[in-house]
Amino acid sequence: MRILTFLHSFEPGGVERVALRLHAAWMAQGVDSRLVMGRLDGAMRREWPGLQPDVLDSHGIPTAAWETLWMILRLPGAILRHRPDVLFCAGNSYTVVSVAMKLLLGRKCPPIVAKISNDLVRSDLPAPARWFYYRWLRIQGRHIDRVVGMAPPMRDELRVLMAVSDDRIAIVDDPSLDAADIPTLAAARDVATAERAARKGRRYLAIGRLAAQKNFGLLLEAFARMAGKDDRLAIIGEGGQRKALEALAARLGITGRVTMPGHINPLHGELAQADALVLSSDYEGVPAVVVEALAAGLPVVSTRCSVSMDDMLDHGRFGILVPTGDAAALATAMEDIPTFAYNAAAARAHANRFTVEIASRDYLAAMRASVRR
Incomplete structure (x- = not known):
């Protein structure tokens, strides 16, 4: 099975750090894991000196200010080039890219496994904004093949707010640590x-x-x-x-x-x-x-x-x-x-x-189930 993970950069963030940790663990386990990045900027680059990602070359044009649009424009080419069996969406900030891949590539888009990295209720939003947000969650639920909650209490949120059936939900404790x-x-x-x-x-x-x-x-x-x-x-x-x-x-x-x-x-x-x-x-x-x-x-x-x-x-x-x-x-x-x-x-x-040794295996199981489905 070939996995493709896409990230904007090495800028510090919990979503990105966990994705890089999982990618490294899969490679260590002999999995054909590919990493595509919008750019190489960011302090976390020093933490992962051995990684050799496929960078979406901008020919010197700065892309940080419009990184999501840049990823949507260039990722389809990387997907067709790498031909992965599954796309790994590392968190909520990347789900818009995932939905765009489904719409742009159609049947050529591989199954998408998306980690839901944030609270879905979003009580901090004003009521009108929350109404639109909840409809956006349902759009995600229609296009993402399998959603992964980071703790057992998230299952009900995923089922109700994203309108995802139980057979498309996996729960994997977030791999915030290596066992060591x-x-x-x-x-x-x-x-x-x-x-x-x-x-x-x-x-x-x-x-x-x-x-x-x-x-x-x-x-x-x-x-x-x-x-x-x-x-x-x-x-x-x-x-x-x-x-x-x-x-x-x-x-x-x-x-x-x-x-x-x-x-x-x-x-x-x-x-x-x-x-x-x-x-x-x-x-x-x-x-x-x-x-x-x-x-x-x-x-x-x-x-x-x-x-x-x-x-x-x-x-x-x-x-x-x-x-x-x-x-x-x-x-x-x-x-x-x-x-x-x-x-x-x-x-x-x-x-x-919450260790990557456990989570990396559980994610692989969820991905294999999505490919079979």
Whole structure:
């Protein structure tokens, strides 16, 4: 079986990192896995130096600003050139390309297996926009051959909102880690135990693109409400909202206690030093950063940004959930972390669900079923 995965670039993102991890795992297993990319830009290129993707040559014309249209225009040629048995759509941001391939190629388009990487309810959208969004989900459901939810609670969402029958749904826990990452993250955190105990104040960690979806503005407001003079917050990531977030931190009077160092990988040191991971997003799928925190043995404070969050945190065993958009509730949960009853060993065991070694085999099974169908 030949698999073709298409990505825009190596720009940091959870969807792209998981897709690259799966692609590498399939190649290691002897699968004929092909990777097509719109361009080679992005910090994650350093993390995958051995990959040799087929790049959609733009002859020097910048394509980042219109990358989706560029992919739609050029991917059909790559599909006809590689002749894959199945197309792997890595996440929601790529489903528009998948639907376009079905419409443009017709019978020449191979079966498409699409990972649904975000919450489908999207309660953050105003009602008129949500009406159009739900109809777009049904269009996707008609054209995508098999949809993959990243956690068991997503099955009902896929069935209802995308109008997909059970025989076209697969559930595969999102491969946020390699199996070897779990002992490495755990060891780094255990080594830092004495250092954490000796310092003054608490250290809160947030990770993600500086984008509206992540609602880091809410996190800054929550931190300003509850932080003592020795408490610190680090927001790891880069994106278009940097200046707005820096301005908000200044207005809230917390500039000296908040750092935004940009994209960092690996995150072992940051996860080792933190007292809690905080997720303030309006919507998510199965956030990889939460799995990394569990593997390290780090408690989580999160908004209910996904139907899967309860399952990820084992219904309150490994973290505290609060409503989306509620700065006061988020601040209270962050303040409660020092007294939160947390079993690091159990969290690390729970993280074993989310490894590429398991997911790569499950994805192959879903793909073979789609080819047979």
